[in-house]
Amino acid sequence: MAKRYTSDLTxxxxxxxxxxxxxxxxxxxxxxxxxxxxxxxxxxxxxxEGDTPNTFEEISSYNNFYExxxxxxxxxxxxxxxxxxxxxxxxxxxxxxxxDYSFADIMExxxxxxxxxxFRCVEAWSMVVPWNGFELADLLNLxxxxxxxxxxxxxxxxxxxxxxxxxxxFLEWPYREGLRLDExxxxxxxxxxxxxxxxxxxxxxxxMRLVVPWKYGFKSIKSxxxxxxxxxxxxxxxxxxxxxxxxxxxNVNPDxxxxxxxxxxxxxxxxxxxxxxxxxLKFNGYEEEVAGLYExxxxxxxx
Ligand code: MTE
Numbered sequence: 292m293a294k295r296y297t298s299d300l301t302x303x304x305x306x307x308x309x310x311x312x313x314x315x316x317x318x319x320x321x322x323x324x325x326x327x328x329x330x331x332x333x334x335x336x337x338x339x340e341g342d343t344p345n346t347f348e349e350i351s352s353y354n355n356f357y358e359x360x361x362x363x364x365x366x367x368x369x370x371x372x373x374x375x376x377x378x379x380x381x382x383x384x385x386x387x388x389x390x391d392y393s394f395a396d397i398m399e400x401x402x403x404x405x406x407x408x409x410f411r412c413v414e415a416w417s418m419v420v421p422w423n424g425f426e427l428a429d430l431l432n433l434x435x436x437x438x439x440x441x442x443x444x445x446x447x448x449x450x451x452x453x454x455x456x457x458x459x460x461f462l463e464w465p466y467r468e469g470l471r472l473d474e475x476x477x478x479x480x481x482x483x484x485x486x487x488x489x490x491x492x493x494x495x496x497x498x499m500r501l502v503v504p505w506k507y508g509f510k511s512i513k514s515x516x517x518x519x520x521x522x523x524x525x526x527x528x529x530x531x532x533x534x535x536x537x538x539x540x541x542n543v544n545p546d547x548x549x550x551x552x553x554x555x556x557x558x559x560x561x562x563x564x565x566x567x568x569x570x571x572l573k574f575n576g577y578e579e580e581v582a583g584l585y586e587x588x589x590x591x592x593x594x
Pocket of ligand 1: 358
């Protein structure tokens with residue numbers, strides 16, 4: 292099994308800034324060696340100076356969740372219509388224990404941790420989010436991944452009565468995403484179930500949503516009801532709609548521009564309209580942890 296990722300920082304550690312730097316100095320003594328972070332401006336979690344967590348308000352009021360409309364404030368306005376309990380996730384395909392897993396059961400079995408991650412949207416805005424969640428690998432291991440499995444596919448629920456956007460064809464429903472199995476099993480990949488220790492708000496993908504911090508935000512599919520282990524590369528919503536603009540991998544890469552805009556910098560939400568743009572880091576700052584997954588691949592072709 293993949294190694295567990297140990298969180299170095301919690302949101303308490305990263306605010307205020309002085310604590311963050313003291314913590315880094317402390318880490319330089321030992322823990323950071325193991326995490327391989329000496330010498331760089333980035334900590335093991337990819338956080339760096341200025342990476343102050345966004346407020347709960349910011350994180351839950353500026354969203355993309357097309358099932359509730361295409362405006363950034365639509366999800367906060369309309370997502371309360373979604374019933375999230377009871378909730379089942381169907382896990383199937385190449386697994387030893389296929390079936391419906393209830394969210395309540397999953398929560399009893401999983402280790403919930405806090406992970407403060409940078410979150411970078413393809414539209415060139417970003418946030419720092421203190422998620423609570425469990426490693427996706429733990430859930431997949433519960434289902435028992437078979438040797439033939441190479442990919443994991445995810446689907447959001449379809450319930451137009453509660454998700455009015457699904458009465459329109461903004462996207463093809465259900466929203467789908469996919470990861471290669473090694474990406475899915477990577478210890479940085481989590482299923483988020485909370486923010487700032489509270490249950491995850493509906494607009495952020497209740498009751499559980501994927502978070503893959505080195506990929507653009509659209510890979511982090513919300514309100515998941517189906518997980519399938521497959522041999523073939525699965526469909527992914529944005530890649531289906533516009534493969535030229537959105538590849539299957541979608542790793543954050545400042546060197547590969549989106550056809551319509553540069554990906555070299557980002558605007559941190561909450562910094563105000565005139566806030567300085569900050570440079571985007573390769574793999575969103577998680578290069579040390581994940582670059583090995585893509586060794587030998589041409590990332591300008593596999594974008
Ligand atoms: N998941 C579903 N089901 N539907 C969506 O429209 N939007 C994606 C992703 N997951 C989306 C989704 C996009 S484009 C982004 S940037 C992130 O969710 C936004 O997550 P946030 O609102 O929690 O910041």
